[in-house]
Amino acid sequence: MRLISLVNAVLVIVALYFLVFERDSLFAFAGREDNAPESEAAETTGVAPEQAVGVVALRSTAREIDSAVVLRGQTKADRQVEVLAETTSTVVSxxxxxGAFVEAGDLLCELDPGSRPAQLAQAKAAKLEAESRVPEAEARLEEAHARVDEAEINLRAARKLSETGFGSETRRIAAEAEMRSAEAGVKAAEAQVKSTSAGIEAAAATVSTAELEMDRITIEAPFQGLLESDSAELGSLMQPGSLCxxxxxLDxxxxxxxxxxxxxxxxxxxAPAQAQLVTGLQVEGRVTFLSRSADETTRTFEVEITVxxxxxxxxxxxxxxxxIAAEGAKAHLLPQSALTLNNEGQLGVRTVxxxxxxxxxxxxLLRDTAEGVWVGGLAETVDVIVVGQEFVTAGVVVAPTYKDASQ
Known part of the structure; x- marks a missing residue:
């Protein structure tokens, strides 16, 4: 009895093997045992019409679609700046x-000027005083040049008289000494002019510093936008780097x-782009930036769209x-149920x-929509099995019933 049970088990296993793994060969073997073909279709395929598997096929023609690049992202403000203080004082505004809307140049924080106006006035006064010394220095320089000219004339005369014997050597030496003294006076006058000019520049720099310090007591909005935080409270002590x-x-x-x-x-x-926010709002814009350097961790590239x-x-x-809209491509719109896998696990469709x-x-798979899936990789016109594709394999003869894509 035990031997008969083992034989039965072996026969069942062999039958299941041929039914599951050798189904195509089994069907072909069964077809060869049938009678001769009786129709024109049987002459072509070698299978009688009553043996063909009935399926429903969709006759599809490829259409042009925009093969968009789909990604997840988030909104980001065009500009965001923390406006900081540049000097030390207390807020008086x-x-x-x-949430308040501000225009470029609107006052955000006003600081106590303290002694800054007096320092500015003192710097301006020092500059005026330095500028008033310029005419005196220039006059002394002109006087020194005149003395040089006079000493040069006297020196020439003394040398000529000394050469002809009508003048003493002492007079010539005195004229040369006078010439050197006049030249030294020119150098001193020029130095005074330079010193006066340097004093004017120093005074002007002091005035600029005082004016800049005065400008720092009013902190203004750098551009049009919204306040993301309250401005500094009245009486707050601000130091360089303190947040105003x-x-x-956002626009x-x-x-x-x-x-x-x-x-x-x-x-x-x-490139044009569209986006849907989590609130359901649909927006449109264009790509304004595409990174040339990939993120070291994710190996992705940053893209920005301005809306x-x-x-x-x-x-x-x-x-x-x-x-993001990309170059268009030919694709077929098929019901998602038409997709299947082959024995190797590859995604595809079965066609007639x-x-x-x-x-x-x-x-x-290019795109998934409510109407179906857009797929590529098929011929321009193709008959795709949409009903019964799971009951047939490649090489099996079918008796298809066709339907239009609109059905």
């Missing part, structure tokens, strides 16, 4: 509250995402689903080929 306020610009706003290195060459600066935001409906830091013989064609 009422604070502006966060944070200004953020326009940027969408920032990261593109994998396999897709980066499909994106160009200036108009005149009503400030888009906030900083919102998650967005971004679609010549002689109604099934073929498996690998595909590339």
């Amino acid at each position: 009422a604070p502006k509250r966060k 306020a944070t200004v953020i610009q 326009p706003i940027k969408l920032v995402g990261f593109v994998p290195e396999t897709e980066v060459n499909r994106i160009v600066v200036g 108009p935001n005149p009503e400030l409906l888009i906030r900083d830091g919102q998650t967005a689903s971004i679609r 080929g010549a002689g109604n013989i099934v073929d498996f064609v690998p595909i590339q």
Whole structure:
């Protein structure tokens, strides 16, 4: 009895093996045992019509679609600046509250001027005093040049008289000494002029420093935007580096995402883009920046899209689903149920080929929509099995029933 049970088990295993792994060969063997073909289709395929598997096929023609690059990202303010103090003083202006809209040049914080106006006035007075010394120095220089001219005339006369014997040697020596004294006077006058000019420049630098210090007591908005924080409170002590306020610009706003290195060459600066925020808001813009350097950790490239935001409906830091238009491609719109896997686990579809013989064609999944999936890798016109594709394999003869893509 035990031997009979083992024989039965072996027979069952062999039958299951041929049914599962050698199904095509088993079907072909069974077909050869049938009667001769009785129809024109049987003459072509070698299979009788009653043996063909009935399936439903979709006759699809490729259409042009924009093969968009899809990525996740977030919104980012176009500009955000922390406006800091540059001097030490106390705030004397009422604070502006966060959320307030400011224009470029609007006052954010006003500081107590203290002694700065007096220092500025003193610097200006010192500059005027230095400038008043210029005419005197220039007059002394002209006087020194005149003495040089006079001493030069006297020296020439003394030398000529000494050569002809009508003048003493002592007079010539005295004339030369007078000439050297006049030249020394010119040098002294020139030095005085230079000193006066240097004094004017130093006074002007002091005035500029005092004016800059006066400008620092008024802290203004650098650009149009919103206050992201309250400005400094009245009476607060400000020091260089202390925060006055944070200004953020949201119009326009940027969408920032990261593109994998396999897709980066499909994106160009200036390409149109669309995005849907988590709030459901749909926005449009254009690519304004594409990084040339990949992130060392993720091997992705940063991309920025500038989007108009005149009503400030888009906030900083919102998650967005971004679609960047890329070069178009031919694709077929198929029901998602038509996709299947072959024995190697490759994604594709089963099609009806010549002689109604099934073929498996690998595909590339381009886009998933509510109407179906857009796939590439197929011929311009193809008959895709949409019902019964799981019951046939490549090489099996089918009896297809066709339907239009609109059905």
